Structure formats: structure tokens, C-alpha cells
Amino acid sequence: MSAAHAMPSPAADRIGLYGLLMARAGGLPNDDLFARMLFSHTVGMGALPPGLGLAPGEFAVLMARHFPGFSLPVVLAVPPVEAERHNERDELLTLLREHCAGFDDSERWMAEIVTAACMGGDHLWQDLGLWSRVDLSRLMTQNFPALAARNTRDMKWKKFLYKQLCAREGVVVCRSPSCEVCVDYAKCFGPED
Numbered sequence: 001m002s003a004a005h006a007m008p009s010p011a012a013d014r015i016g017l018y019g020l021l022m023a024r025a026g027g028l029p030n031d032d033l034f035a036r037m038l039f040s041h042t043v044g045m046g047a048l049p050p051g052l053g054l055a056p057g058e059f060a061v062l063m064a065r066h067f068p069g070f071s072l073p074v075v076l077a078v079p080p081v082e083a084e085r086h087n088e089r090d091e092l093l094t095l096l097r098e099h100c101a102g103f104d105d106s107e108r109w110m111a112e113i114v115t116a117a118c119m120g121g122d123h124l125w126q127d128l129g130l131w132s133r134v135d136l137s138r139l140m141t142q143n144f145p146a147l148a149a150r151n152t153r154d155m156k157w158k159k160f161l162y163k164q165l166c167a168r169e170g171v172v173v174c175r176s177p178s179c180e181v182c183v184d185y186a187k188c189f190g191p192e193d
Helices: 010-015 017-024 031-042 056-066 083-098 106-118 124-128 133-143 145-149 157-169 185-189
Strands: none
Touching: 017 031, 031 056, 031 106, 031 133, 056 106, 083 106, 083 157, 106 124, 106 133, 106 157, 124 133, 124 157, 133 145, 133 157
């Protein structure tokens, strides 16, 4: 793991921004996951744009709801998505929104945030600024349970989401009819680096 992806130590994050956020957390689903992303973003980890990829107003509502009374200085200008990736972004967002659990309003923000992170070039948990793949599995299971339940082979999440998009279009991603014999099996199902 490169220094850019080194996860914070539990002692360091508890006394830093993560600890401050969790002390103000509203006790809602996703508080911990949002706090981890925000902490990571402020120390330069992850690929999320400012405001976690949300529009400025939506980010302000997220902060007020999940961390009441906590003010976070964040530049709210969200960089535009490359024009050639607009359709990809829209398809990912639609897929995630269709599979929201329906338990909490934060799921729609999470769909936006995960979509923004999918535009990054690393593993999805790293692009989100989460601290492990376990965090991402929890995020997916909590916010998009029906979609997460389809990942029966523990495929890496970003690859899994794109495979779902391809399946919707009837496109077969693997060159082999069976994943077990595909030459890229280890790339899709192997351990995260």
C-alpha cells in the first residue's frame, strides 16, 4: 500500500477530525461512514471532490443532519464530470438509486457519493476515503442491500457495479463463459491491495 493510501491509525483518528465528528454525530445510519470519508478527504486521501461530490446545498443538509452544530470548512465548488463520462455517471447513479434500502434519507446522498467515487482510478473503498474494504461492504449492505446481496462471490465493488451495468445492457464482461476459468479471475475476485 502506498503512503497516499495509508489508513489512519485508530489513535490518530480518534483525536482528530473523525473523533470530533463522531462526538457530534446525530446517531443516524451512515454517521460513521460519512465521518470516515470527511476525515480522509481533509488529509488528502480518496478521490472524492469537495463536498463529497454533493451539490453545495445537499452537502450542507448532510452536515446539519448527521453532525448538527459542526461546521466544516469545505470548498464547495464541485469539479465537473468529464463529458465522455456523463452517461456512465448517470447509469451508475440510477443503478444505486434503484437499490436504496429505503430506511433513511442519507441513502440518496450515499448513492451520489459512491457514484462520484466510481469516477476515481483506485479501489472503490480507497476512492471513497474509507479505511478498509470492510467499511465499503458495510456501506453497500446498509444502503443498497438488494444490490449488495447479488455480490455472492465477493467481487471487488467497483468491478461489481460496472458488471451490473453491463448485465443491464446484455453485455458479457468476462471473455470466458465461467468466471472460475477466466484468466482475469484474480483481478476481479482476489484480495484488495
